[in-house]
Amino acid sequence: xxxxxxxxxxxxxxxxxxxxxxxxxxxxxxxxxxxxxxxxxxxxxxxxxxxxxxxxxxxxxxxxxxxxxxxxxxxxxxxxxxxxxxxxxxxxxxxxxxxxxxxxxxxxxxxxxxxxxxxxxxx
Amino acid sequence: xxxxxxxxxxxxxxxxxxxxxxxxxxxxxxxxxxxxxxxxxxxxxxxxxxxxxxxxxxxxxxxxxxxxxxxxxxxxxxxxxxxxxxxxxxxxxxxxxxxxxxxxxxxxxxxxxxxxxxxxxxxxxxxxxxxxxxxxxxxxxxxxxxxxxxxxxxxxxxxxxxxxxxxxxxxxxxxxxxxxxxxxxxxxxxxxxxxxxxxxxxxxxxxxxxxxxxxxxxxxxx
Numbered sequence: 001x002x003x004x005x006x007x008x009x010x011x012x013x014x015x016x017x018x019x020x021x022x023x024x025x026x027x028x029x030x031x032x033x034x035x036x037x038x039x040x041x042x043x044x045x046x047x048x049x050x051x052x053x054x055x056x057x058x059x060x061x062x063x064x065x066x067x068x069x070x071x072x073x074x075x076x077x078x079x080x081x082x083x084x085x086x087x088x089x090x091x092x093x094x095x096x097x098x099x100x101x102x103x104x105x106x107x108x109x110x111x112x113x114x115x116x117x118x119x120x121x122x123x
Numbered sequence: 124x125x126x127x128x129x130x131x132x133x134x135x136x137x138x139x140x141x142x143x144x145x146x147x148x149x150x151x152x153x154x155x156x157x158x159x160x161x162x163x164x165x166x167x168x169x170x171x172x173x174x175x176x177x178x179x180x181x182x183x184x185x186x187x188x189x190x191x192x193x194x195x196x197x198x199x200x201x202x203x204x205x206x207x208x209x210x211x212x213x214x215x216x217x218x219x220x221x222x223x224x225x226x227x228x229x230x231x232x233x234x235x236x237x238x239x240x241x242x243x244x245x246x247x248x249x250x251x252x253x254x255x256x257x258x259x260x261x262x263x264x265x266x267x268x269x270x271x272x273x274x275x276x277x278x279x280x281x282x283x284x285x286x287x288x289x290x291x292x293x294x295x296x297x298x299x300x301x302x303x304x305x306x307x308x309x310x311x312x313x314x315x316x317x318x319x320x321x322x323x324x325x326x327x328x329x330x331x332x333x334x335x336x337x338x339x340x341x342x343x344x345x
Contacts, residue, residue, distance in 0.1 A: 001209070005194055006220040009233040022233070036218065039191035045168045046194065049237055088218075106229075112205045115224035116262075122225075 001034075001091040001111040004062075005046070008055050008087075010113065012099035012106075014121045020101040023054035026061045029095030029108070036088040043080045043087070047071075050087075059086045125156060128182040128215045133207060137177075140203035142267035144179040146328035151244055151298050152183045154323040154335035159187050165292050167239035171196045173226055173281060176204045176267060178211030178219055180242055185217030193239070196230065197221045201262045225259075226281060227288065238288045243281055244298040247274040274303050282308070285338065286316035294339040296323070301332040312338050 012021035052071045059067055066082045097106045097113060104121070107114045130144065155162065167188060172181045175197035185195050197208045197219050205223045212219030227234060246255065248268045255271030270276055278297070285295050295318075299305055305322065312318040318338040325334045 001218070001220060003220060006196065006222070009196070010222070010229050011232045013228045013231070037191045042168065042192050045166065049168065051233070110206065110209075112202075112209065112221055112223055114202075115222055115229040116200070117228075122228075 001093070002097075002108050002113050003088055003091055004055060004058055005087040006113075007058055007092070007097070008050055010097070010115065012102060012104055013115070014099065014102050014104050014117060017099060017102040017104070021099055023051070023058050023100075024097035024106065025100055026058065026092065027096045027098050027105070029062065029092050031062055032091045032093050033089055034091055036084070038081065038084050040077060040080045043083055044075065046087075047075070047083075055086070059090075062090055062092070064090060125183065125186050127152065128179050128186070128211060130177060130179060130211060130214070132210055132214045133177060137203065137207055140264050141201065141207045142176045142204075142264060144177055146331065147244055147247075147298050147333055148177075148179050150324055150326060150328070150333045150335055151180050151242065151296060154296060154337070155180075155184055155187055157323060158337070162188060162240060162294075165239050165294070167193045169194050169196065169234065169238050169290075170240040170242070171198070171227060171230070171234070171238045171288070172242040173198050174204075174243060174245065174267070175199050175208040175219070175221065176201075176244075178208030180244060181208070181219050182211050182215040182217045184240065184242065185212070185219070186215065190217045195219050198224050198227055198230070200225045200259065201264075201266060203263070204267075226284065231284065231288070234288055236287070237290050239290050239293045241285065241288060241293065241295040243278070243295070245278045245281065246270045247278065247298065247300050247303055249274040249302050252276055270303075274300060275308075278303065278308075282312060285312070286318055289318075289340070291340060294337055297336045297338065299334045299336060301334070305334050305336060309336065
């Protein structure tokens, strides 16, 4: 499953593509929603690792506009529940992710992102 | 005691393309179980297994640490293996986030100094180098064991990435066999990257002398 928590950690790794290579842009996606158990401790711990703007943008590409544009200073349970849904419950099953810089297309099939590169593309 | 993950959904056909858990898998599970208190004390948020194969080890780690308490990332270069990893996670009710890739390449820039638990059960069987390289290119079951000279061709590539991936409290579990020269691996990681190590378990099984070595920056923060 490409969940936004993982998408927020993926960058284009084509040789020489070192800037503006994150976040990958979703294209032609099919999504599924699956409930996950809420763990506020985990979310609080994970929050510092998130690239916020990338997460907000990517969620919007998937039709979810529930996140505030700026990461709130006060972290309450309501916010964590919203974050929980966006990070962990939206699954991109099919489609692709495109590098905003070099336009390399990474397909997603059966929920698995194919990030393999051909020999000549490897950095 | 945490049971070995349920693998009953995997078939003979799966095991034609994906390494079937064996003694080297089980020694890794035993090492993780032995270290469970230490692992929990790290409060891991990101666990990463490279070459997750059947998904057995990460499913076990998820059961050990709790399915909601960490992100469990898995990579494999073999498309069959990525499918099996996903299905084994589902079978055992552990969400494994799988990426089809070599090593952790597309994750590397974002995971710098962020991985709390890193697992690698590499292709460690000594073969000629060409055999190991072809096995990786073919992205099939041979890639799960053919390790090139001293069985270290693939492991050596990963060893160079470990320190940049590990968080300050992070730890790395490596499965190895005697022919890999455990002492020289440990020396290389200490001298090259300042990573301390210990042998968590060693045992002879099925004609192999297996080791699980754990690397970290130092004693865990209590």
